[in-house]
Amino acid sequence: MNSEAVLAPFVASSMVGERAQVNIDLGDRSYPIIIDRGLLQDPKAWDGLPPGHLALIVTNTVVVDLYAASLKQALASQYDRVEVCVLPDGEEHKNWQTLQMIFDHLVDDGADRRTVVFALGGGVVGDMTGFAAACYMRGVPFVQIPTTLLSQVDSSVGGKTAINHPRAKNMVGAFYQPLRVVCDLDTLDTLPAREFSAGLAEIIKYGPIADPVFFEWLEANIDALMSRHTQTLRIAVQRSCEIKAWVVACDERESGLREILNFGHTFGHAIEAGMGYGNWLHGEAVAAGMVMAADLSVRLLGLSSTYRDRLVRLLERAQLPVQGPLLKPQREQSVEDYLRWMRSDKKALAGDIRFVVLADWGKAITRKAPESLVCDTLNACCA
Ligand code: NAD
Numbered sequence: 001m002n003s004e005a006v007l008a009p010f011v012a013s014s015m016v017g018e019r020a021q022v023n024i025d026l027g028d029r030s031y032p033i034i035i036d037r038g039l040l041q042d043p044k045a046w047d048g049l050p051p052g053h054l055a056l057i058v059t060n061t062v063v064v065d066l067y068a069a070s071l072k073q074a075l076a077s078q079y080d081r082v083e084v085c086v087l088p089d090g091e092e093h094k095n096w097q098t099l100q101m102i103f104d105h106l107v108d109d110g111a112d113r114r115t116v117v118f119a120l121g122g123g124v125v126g127d128m129t130g131f132a133a134a135c136y137m138r139g140v141p142f143v144q145i146p147t148t149l150l151s152q153v154d155s156s157v158g159g160k161t162a163i164n165h166p167r168a169k170n171m172v173g174a175f176y177q178p179l180r181v182v183c184d185l186d187t188l189d190t191l192p193a194r195e196f197s198a199g200l201a202e203i204i205k206y207g208p209i210a211d212p213v214f215f216e217w218l219e220a221n222i223d224a225l226m227s228r229h230t231q232t233l234r235i236a237v238q239r240s241c242e243i244k245a246w247v248v249a250c251d252e253r254e255s256g257l258r259e260i261l262n263f264g265h266t267f268g269h270a271i272e273a274g275m276g277y278g279n280w281l282h283g284e285a286v287a288a289g290m291v292m293a294a295d296l297s298v299r300l301l302g303l304s305s306t307y308r309d310r311l312v313r314l315l316e317r318a319q320l321p322v323q324g325p326l327l328k329p330q331r332e333q334s335v336e337d338y339l340r341w342m343r344s345d346k347k348a349l350a351g352d353i354r355f356v357v358l359a360d361w362g363k364a365i366t367r368k369a370p371e372s373l374v375c376d377t378l379n380a381c382c383a
């Protein structure tokens with residue numbers, strides 16, 4: 001743990017400007033997160049990466065047609081050969097079979113220890129590519145180029161990589177940091193509205209867990225964000241990355257503080273897995289899960305319900321779900337199902353489910369909760 005890392009206060013007016021860079025401080029594995037428009041085509045965004053004969057771009061069937069050509073052209077000046085590996089699209093493909101496609105490509109392309117792997121896509125591509133890079137030859141360098149809002153503000157930062165197990169989300173993976181994260185805001189122009197909202201869920205998350213001033217700013221600026229106003233987006237992405245960089249610098253391998261980033265995720269992962277991967281988007285499940293976690297905080301820790309209600313209103317304005325689904329037609333069976341899924345959550349210890357809850361607005365902690373209270377929350381927050 002690096003207890004010296006501090007989070008600078010949020011001052012939106014000081015962030016107005018051109019290219020933003022947030023540094024993630026992990027000693028000799030430190031790296032920059034670069035945030036701007038036009039980065040894919042900008043040679044400066046790729047300067048200084050390790051030289052090698054081969055670069056492999058890993059992307060998917062949707063993103064390849066949108067952005068692979070620009071990236072390939074930008075990298076052609078630095079690498080003799082730039083190959084592209086195209087994965088099937090979707091959370092339901094975040095598994096061993098798809099991971100194997102990346103290894104097959106690396107072997108067939110003759111990749112060596114100096115091959116640099118570029119993850120071009122959303123969190124699914126980023127998580128799988130990072131895991132492949134961690135494993136291939138016991139680790140080759142990789143770069144994250146997140147193209148969804150969710151991946152720019154969360155999944156590309158901090159080195160968590162994984163695939164899903166059929167019975168548990170993100171259960172098989174590794175901590176493996178990228179060399180650099182390049183967030184080109186231009187790529188968000190093509191993102192469908194539902195995916196954009198899903199990304200807002202992870203941005204909104206940073207308020208209740210760490211930064212009430214940022215939450216107030218989001219309340220004031222949510223309409224500009226929904227219309228994808230450049231400067232507003234840039235500030236939201238930068239602040240989210242600053243908070244995530246601070247948490248990861250304090251606790252890279254999640255032995256304490258980093259658990260707060262899972263606010264809403266214990267309930268959310270149950271929704272994603274229980275409804276079948278891909279049916280609820282990760283950000284949608286996290287949105288409904290955060291309402292449940294805030295409701296549990298009211299019941300367990302006496303958090304003022306005003307905060308839960310403010311969270312609900314902001315999520316609604318971001319067009320996100322604020323109630324969980326019933327996982328089974330009968331309410332009682334649905335509650336049982338939630339509990340079953342949550343028992344396999346990675347934070348569970350010795351069979352006890354642990355939740356990230358709010359001790360106060362802007363202060364998250366991890367706690368066990370009596371099953372009766374969890375059931376009350378599930379009954380109140382699912383429809
Ligand atoms: P995703 O990767 O499935 O992308 C969402 C959809 O948008 C996909 O259909 C994708 O093909 C498409 N897409 C991507 N970029 C696009 C663009 N610029 N224009 C148009 N379409 C585009 O989903 P996501 O929300 O980016 O990521 C969710 C995943 O991230 C989940 O698997 C979740 O577990 C993981 N995650 C990981 C971390 C972490 O710390 N590693 C954190 C949060 C979430």
Ligand code: GLY
Binds near residue numbers: 157
């Ligand atoms: N999104 C959770 C984490 O990075 O720890």
